[in-house]
Amino acid sequence: MPKIVLMMSVSLDGYIEAPGHDLGWHRVDEELHQHMNDTVRRLGGLLxxxxxxxTMAAYWPTADADPDASPVTVEFAGIWREIPKVVYSRTLEKADWNTTVVREVVPEEVRALKEAATGDLGLGGSEVAGEFLRLGLVDEFRTYVHPALVGHGTRLFPEADIAAPLDLVESHTFSNGVVLLRHAHAAAT
Known part of the structure; x- marks a missing residue:
């Protein structure tokens, strides 16, 4: 059965973005970007x-129209437009590019979505990840730890009464210093 995989870039001190939604500290080079293309291409959808x-919709729908876009950027633009997406929001009225807006995280609906998926579902975003964690809906964690200290901003994991033993099932260091840490629940390994 497909898994729900929390996939996020994070600073060494645990932030997914600096104040003002700044992502300038991310170290995305061609190697890491190609890895992300290959990873997202195999997913059954994005949550x-x-x-x-x-943030994604502001750039990716037309990123490949830029004559200076790199081949990996052009490739990801097509992947992002085509992959099924579910955005959890109480305020977003509509979304384009193969996207469904859902108002609430309902465990039964998420499980049905997972069962119908053609591959793992990638989960991104601090608040929605916190809700998925609280409801026990995250099966795997892929954190891309960037060699940066941000100090303030949006934390990946909210403070919550969530405790779960995890096993490290993969690690990979990219040439730019980003480290992929892939964890699964200890009971699942």
Whole structure:
């Protein structure tokens, strides 16, 4: 059965964005970008909160129209437009590019979505990830730890009464210093 995989870039001190939604500290080079293309291409869909969706939708639908776009950028633009997406938001009225807006995270609906998926579902966004974690809906964690200290901003994991033993099932260091840490629940390994 497909899994729900929390996939996020994070600073060494645990932030997914600096104040003002700044992502300038991310170290995305061609190697990491190609890895993301290959990873997202195999997914059955993307699940996110409004802010992640709006950030992606502000750039990716037309990124390949830029004559200076790199081949990996052109490739990802097509992947992003085509992949099914669910955005969890109480305020977003509509979304384009193969996207469905859902108002609430309902465990039964998420499980049905997972069962119908053609591959794992990638989850992104702090608030929606916190809700998925609270409801026990995250099966795997793929954190891309960037060699940066941000100090303030949006934390990946909210403070919550969530405790779960995890096993490290993969690690990979990219040439730019970003480290992929893939964890699964200890009971699942």
């Amino acid at each position: 996110s909160g409004r802010r992640v969706y709006e």
